[in-house]
Amino acid sequence: MLVGKEDFVKAISEAISKAKERKFVETVEMAVNLKNVDMRKPENRIDTILLLPHGLGKPRKVGVFARGETMIKAKSANADIVLSPEDIDQLSKDKRKARKIANEIDFFVAEAPLMAEIGRKLGAILGPRGKIPQPIPPLSDPKPIIDRLRNSVRIRTRDKMTFHVPIGIRTMKIDAMAENALEVIKVVENKYENPHLILKSVFVKTTMGPAVRVI
CATH class of the missing domain: 3.30.190.20 (Ribosomal protein L1/L10, rRNA-binding domain)
Known part of the structure; x- marks a missing residue:
């Protein structure tokens, strides 16, 4: 050592x-x-x-990009913010709000199928901040990774x-x-x-x- x-x-x-x-x-x-x-x-x-x-x-703040069942699981796991595909689209048009969320949240997690869209629409904001989401399989329970990231x-x-x-x-x-x-x-x-x-x-x-x- x-x-x-x-x-x-x-x-x-x-x-x-x-x-x-x-x-x-x-x-x-x-x-x-x-x-x-x-x-x-x-x-x-x-x-x-x-x-x-x-x-x-003090726990770190974790955000989750997800759909359907994974969104429900993320909310049950007390993610600090849960964002849908529609939210991704809206944030891509409201850069000020997107920057605010990126600055407030320490880590992001995303269902793997959403990663390409996130990269395309929000990569310019998340990338330089080191906030590109960690991918998880579709329909998986995000709670273990949320707990670890905290x-x-x-x-x-x-x-x-x-x-x-x-x-x-x-x-x-x-x-x-x-x-x-x-x-x-x-x-x-x-x-x-x-x-x-x-x-x-x-x-x-x-x-x-x-x-x-x-x-």
Whole structure:
């Protein structure tokens, strides 16, 4: 392991102690800086959805594109928004509303047969935000994937050498956030052949607080 749990416990504790109390519950996030890797090559980029062992202290918002029975199941699973083929068409004509929904929802799921239409009509809005839906088979129960995504984060470098990812909220137990952070580091370890040559530095901070170096 490139970073130990105690390293994160110490840094997260320091970051929280240095951050002023706010009128809202701040997110605790980590910044990971990489080196010695050519991000111009797509195969070197990280783009994955990671299930955090302790979640984020608050559920992520999940939207579902579906028809018929799957729509009913999605509503029963308490999806934050359920969109029909008619909604897809309407959103393609109302870009402002489409952008608002894309910004508010963390993850999308869609019945596989709807993916082409979503890509054609909403891809320009969802794609740059990393919100292209995860496909599920027609008539399948979306509840398992909705439940998983509620406790997940997306790690996406694009062509940058730095990525940021939330690991919890200020009121969570520090041990839990440290264990979430270790899972993020594992993504780097599993992605690259020599991760010790790739990982440059790691920082943690609250939303509006100062950054504290972990390594």
